Amino acid sequence: MSETAITAALIVIGDEILSGRTKDKNIGYIAEYLTNIGVDLREVRVVPDQEAEIVAALNALRRRYTYVFTTGGIGPTHDDITADSVAKAFGVPIDVDPRAKAMMLERYRPEDLNEARLRMARIPQGAELIENPVSKAPGFMIENVIVMAGVPNIMQAMLDNVAPLLRTGARMVVETVEADGVPEGIYAAGLAEIAAAHPGVSIGSYPSFSAAGFKNQIVVRGKDPAAVAAATAAVRALIAGLKSDRAPA
Amino acid sequence: MSETAITAALIVIGDEILSGRTKDKNIGYIAEYLTNIGVDLREVRVVPDQEAEIVAALNALRRRYTYVFTTGGIGPTHDDITADSVAKAFGVPIDVDPRAKAMMLERYRPEDLNEARLRMARIPQGAELIENPVSKAPGFMIENVIVMAGVPNIMQAMLDNVAPLLRTGARMVVETVEADGVPEGIYAAGLAEIAAAHPGVSIGSYPSFSAAGFKNQIVVRGKDPAAVAAATAAVRALIAGLKSDRAPA
Numbered sequence: 001m002s003e004t005a006i007t008a009a010l011i012v013i014g015d016e017i018l019s020g021r022t023k024d025k026n027i028g029y030i031a032e033y034l035t036n037i038g039v040d041l042r043e044v045r046v047v048p049d050q051e052a053e054i055v056a057a058l059n060a061l062r063r064r065y066t067y068v069f070t071t072g073g074i075g076p077t078h079d080d081i082t083a084d085s086v087a088k089a090f091g092v093p094i095d096v097d098p099r100a101k102a103m104m105l106e107r108y109r110p111e112d113l114n115e116a117r118l119r120m121a122r123i124p125q126g127a128e129l130i131e132n133p134v135s136k137a138p139g140f141m142i143e144n145v146i147v148m149a150g151v152p153n154i155m156q157a158m159l160d161n162v163a164p165l166l167r168t169g170a171r172m173v174v175e176t177v178e179a180d181g182v183p184e185g186i187y188a189a190g191l192a193e194i195a196a197a198h199p200g201v202s203i204g205s206y207p208s209f210s211a212a213g214f215k216n217q218i219v220v221r222g223k224d225p226a227a228v229a230a231a232t233a234a235v236r237a238l239i240a241g242l243k244s245d246r247a248p249a
Numbered sequence: 250m251s252e253t254a255i256t257a258a259l260i261v262i263g264d265e266i267l268s269g270r271t272k273d274k275n276i277g278y279i280a281e282y283l284t285n286i287g288v289d290l291r292e293v294r295v296v297p298d299q300e301a302e303i304v305a306a307l308n309a310l311r312r313r314y315t316y317v318f319t320t321g322g323i324g325p326t327h328d329d330i331t332a333d334s335v336a337k338a339f340g341v342p343i344d345v346d347p348r349a350k351a352m353m354l355e356r357y358r359p360e361d362l363n364e365a366r367l368r369m370a371r372i373p374q375g376a377e378l379i380e381n382p383v384s385k386a387p388g389f390m391i392e393n394v395i396v397m398a399g400v401p402n403i404m405q406a407m408l409d410n411v412a413p414l415l416r417t418g419a420r421m422v423v424e425t426v427e428a429d430g431v432p433e434g435i436y437a438a439g440l441a442e443i444a445a446a447h448p449g450v451s452i453g454s455y456p457s458f459s460a461a462g463f464k465n466q467i468v469v470r471g472k473d474p475a476a477v478a479a480a481t482a483a484v485r486a487l488i489a490g491l492k493s494d495r496a497p498a
Contacts, residue, residue, distance in 0.1 A: 012293075015451060015453055015470075016453055016455055016468065017276070017277075017280065017293075018280055018289075018290045018291065018292075018293070019280060019281075019284050019290070019421070019423075019470065020277055020278075020279075020280030020281025020282070020283075020284050020290075021281075021423070021455075021468060022455065023277035024276060024277065027266070027273060027276075027295070028266075028269055028272035028273065029269075030269075031266065031267055031268060031269030032268075032269025032270075033269070034269075035268050035269050040267075041267045041268070041269075042267065042297060043267075043294065043295065043296060043297075043302075044261075044266075044267070044293075044294065044295035045292065045293065045294050045295075046276070046292065046293035046294075047292060048291060048292075049453070053292075075433055075454065075456060076433050076434045076437045077433055077436075077437045077440055077441070077453075077454035078437070078440060078441035078444050078445075078452075079444075079451075079452070079453045079454060080454075108434075112434075114434060114435075114438070115438060116433070116434045116435075116437030116438050116441075117434035117437075119437070120434075134458065135458075135463075151456055151457065151458050152458075153458055154458065172268070174268075174270070184324055184325050184326055184365070185325045185357075185361075185363060185365045185366035185369075186363075186365075187326075188325045188326045188327070188365030188366075188368070189363070189364060189365050191326055191327060192326070192327035192365075195327050195328075196327075202264060202328075203327075203328070204264055204265055204298070204326075204328045205324065205326035205328060205329075206265055206270075206271065207324060207400055208400065209383065209384075209400050209401075209402055209403065214384075219265065219270060221264075221268065
């Protein structure tokens, strides 16, 4: 009765992320987006602007997951090598795609579509284009690899455009239980027992820290709503019991 | 005359990052920190709370880079499996470490140091501890792998504590040139020529987008200050020339 999970990996391409100069905003956005449509993001890699590294990551991940998304490296400058790296990974030719060029002519006059800008119309053979409403230069999808821009608002528009084409699985059901001041070290043993008794769900404990001290949340996730509800009820009962143990007599 | 680069990879461990529930704040911080001390971050992987995935990432990366940092998964609950995974990757035993237990007794009364909390004192054999001034449960370093907490302020304190122990290389010199309204597609050809003529530096072009339109920055990076200065001067001259070309006659 369990349907096959639809899985994904994300490759973030860019020296600027690895140097810390640019702080990535795409990983969290894509993770949340894919979770919401029923695609399980299983791995993320950040790699430099080097063809061998990009090709190695593509080939390792595209065979392992239903989809591989990439962000970054599809602009007009010499450091934009994603499309060529994807062509190399698939062993297909790459050249200026007339469909992509036509899209770019919606923005540029023909005399302004110089060689650098035409670089953004270079698409590996066999790919489908992904429209870019912001600046026209398209992303593309070849087999199970989806190539998107790195600029967040362009990436987001491309993701909206490609999402309807994807196979999706059951959506994850997520319940969050506030630990209400009970420390992780106090509820850990009970939580491990609940996790063992509910193998169909994943239960995580997430501390965060602020000037007010630790605040813990317990998150129950799974694709079977009844199983998530049962595990969540058990967690709520655990925390309520421990809280009353700790209340002043 | 070129010294060997000191390199690093980062493994971010946590289902909560891959589901999008928690937005990672550690990658950008660690990237910038390592760059500033002369360690080149070459790759980042985000992996789930699954032993096989953590072990595979550790073994792939620890043989390839000078250092491998990890964040996340060292708390007291059942989903905190980083220390055990590291022990497995190195093939060494893991047990409660008396030094780690002593650190935790600075925070907890002996009767409160229950089995779950003692889990945080489980350290692979042969590791050196990394002090945690925030909540006492330590990180550790085993061979070239540095294991840190996922909570950002604890991770940051651990990074401060381990940094003096690391070998570091020449610091990256970074110069940023504002493209002053010249579009990427206009300066791309000239920039590629400059990049080809200055092989010792890396030159990146980074667009960002806001309501005001695109804003491009060109970043020149390298470890030889003179080479960076020469390439930067060439980039500035390129942009100044293109800007005057575009000025009203």
